[in-house]
Amino acid sequence: MTSRTVAQLLSDDISLQEVEVKGWVRTFRADRFIALNDGSTINNIQCVVDFENTDESILKRITTGAAVHIKGALVESQGKGQKVEIQVNDIEILGDSDPKEYPIQPKKHTFEFLRDNAHLRTRTNTFSAVMRLRSSLSFAIHKYFNDNGFYYMHTPFITGSDAEGAGEMFRVSTLDPKNPPLTEEGEVDYKEDFFGKETNLTVSGQLEAETYAMSLGKVYTFGPTFRAENSNTSRHLAEFWMIEPEVAFMDLAGNMDLAEDFMKSVISYVLEHNKEDLEFLDERLAKEEEKLPQAQRSPMGLIEKLKFVVDNHFKRVSYTEAIDILRNSKPNKKKKFDYIIEEWGADLQSEHERFLVEKHFKCPVILFDYPANIKAFYMRLNEDGKTVRAMDILFPGIGEIIGGSQREERLEVLKEKMAALDIPEEELWWYLDLRKYGTAVHSGFGLGLERLVMFATGMSNIRDVIPYPRTPQNAEF
Structure with a gap:
């Protein structure tokens, strides 16, 4: 007999059949009722043990966290809360779990405690739901690009360039840290290093992706990136995953069209395929919001927020228009913003972005044509000489979720911008x-997967949407 998943048993019309299932015990009560879960669904299946005909030594080993193999009859449930249950005929203990030591007991745990036990935290409803959604979003991303004629490109993790120009990179070296070779000037001689030059872990695959877009037309990267930023906030990781499409012959308007269609598609996918997980997380978020002061509560529930993105056209607004709106807004005039907008050129904060989305336009917003001095060197300079063809997509509850631009395709202009920032040619x-060789208009954008998972799950800390977070002073697991 083939073992079935819990999801199959709860969804298929196969009652009154002999079945097999393997999973982990969530709870065992009254020496009779096992709540079994195998990770295939947020829901448990109830397995009813005939304790009078079950060896006592087996009953003692049915503890929270134990792995079991159950055989029995799938029947209509007599209790509330489930349609079917398994009348157990045979139970085998595959792996014991010491009830005195097992960390994930059937009670409420803090997220801080669960981060310390990240190898076991997906045994909880919240984290199993989050990681199933992360998986679904990843699949939907690949599906979208494959369906739309993009080629998947693997960009290098080790690089000699800094795409963002921020300098916050992890060095890659095989030199002896206690006794490295030195130049005549007394500096570390990286010519003696493994790659013969100073190298780092990448912060972005964009620059390499541009090279492939200019021959294959439409490409995307989806892989880990690294940032050595000494920040312990709820929005920063040292290792995170980025999705970066690049398209030849596409201008800024086309880039905005692509990004909007892409985001609607992947969110629609999880709304359709992860209903139970989203319903659970929606309810969890609502309970958490009840603990907050009214002013700090989100104006929308989780599922409502996702549908808000899918159902609304993204409003396109220039940075200059947005600054005027913010400068004249009540929160700004009454100094309710933490960062007061006083003049053109200000770098917008999350509070400003959320105001535009949630209060002013009441729909997702795409801001474009930002000041050149607050954006990266590779963004195309506009004819006014002070703005670039950049774009940011703003969502409710989170602010910026996508950043992109039309890339600077003019050689001399790009050289001038690099020189101004001391980037060696x-x-x-x-x-x-x-x-030099067949230059053309091209564009792309970047989306942090963890930022998307936070938005789709309602989780407030980025450490809780990646299996093993890498942060300052933490590289456990």
């Missing part, structure tokens, strides 16, 4: 070559 000679 010899470091990016290959990137400049794209502007």
